[in-house]
Amino acid sequence: MKKHTFIRSSVRQAVAVTAFVACAGLAGTAAVAQSVSNDDPELAFNGHCRECHAFDKDDNRIGPTLYGVVGRKAGTVPGFAYSDSVKDSGITWDEKTLDQWIKNPNAVIPGNNMGVIFSGLPDAQERAKIIAFLKSDTKKPGSQ
Numbered sequence: 001m002k003k004h005t006f007i008r009s010s011v012r013q014a015v016a017v018t019a020f021v022a023c024a025g026l027a028g029t030a031a032v033a034q035s036v037s038n039d040d041p042e043l044a045f046n047g048h049c050r051e052c053h054a055f056d057k058d059d060n061r062i063g064p065t066l067y068g069v070v071g072r073k074a075g076t077v078p079g080f081a082y083s084d085s086v087k088d089s090g091i092t093w094d095e096k097t098l099d100q101w102i103k104n105p106n107a108v109i110p111g112n113n114m115g116v117i118f119s120g121l122p123d124a125q126e127r128a129k130i131i132a133f134l135k136s137d138t139k140k141p142g143s144q
């Protein structure tokens with residue numbers, strides 16, 4: 001557990017650096033982003049999403065919990081203050097809509113609140129890992 005926590009915090013640091021470099025518009029972004037990449041799908045989720053999303057039932061942070069998100073209607077986690085855009089989108093999250101959303105939230109649902117603070121993840125491999133993680137844990141019965 002301790003080791004896990006350490007890995008998470010170092011990944012977060014790497015993400016912070018990536019975000020900084022991306023903001024500065026420097027060419028080093030790809031190299032830094034690569035250091036975040038890993039074969040473990042959970043690490044991909046930790047690196048790109050956990051900053052704002054938990055994966056435990058009822059645990060809403062800056063974003064709603066992503067527990068059970070695959071197959072869920074958008075904007076329906078109780079107790080989370082969604083934008084009207086997400087609530088009224090009519091989307092049910094599946095592999096395809098999630099992939100498009102992670103790539104560029106504003107292209108899928110204009111006026112959403114995530115796109116304001118997360119510009120999207122261009123790396124298709126990282127997106128695939130994250131979706132695999134969301135699916136695998138969603139299937140686990142009683143997973144908290």
Ligand code: HEC
Nearest residue numbers: 048049052062063064074075082083086112113114117118
């Ligand atoms: C900087 C914060 C932030 C990051 C990073 C972030 N999100 Fe979000 N996310 C949000 C917010 C805020 C919302 C709510 C959007 C709204 O209501 O308009 C949201 C909403 C969502 C939703 C819709 C959930 C629902 O119940 O309808 C999904 C799916 C999602 N995010 C997936 C992801 C994934 C996967 C990642 C990582 C690649 C990610 N997000 C990274 C802040 C973030």
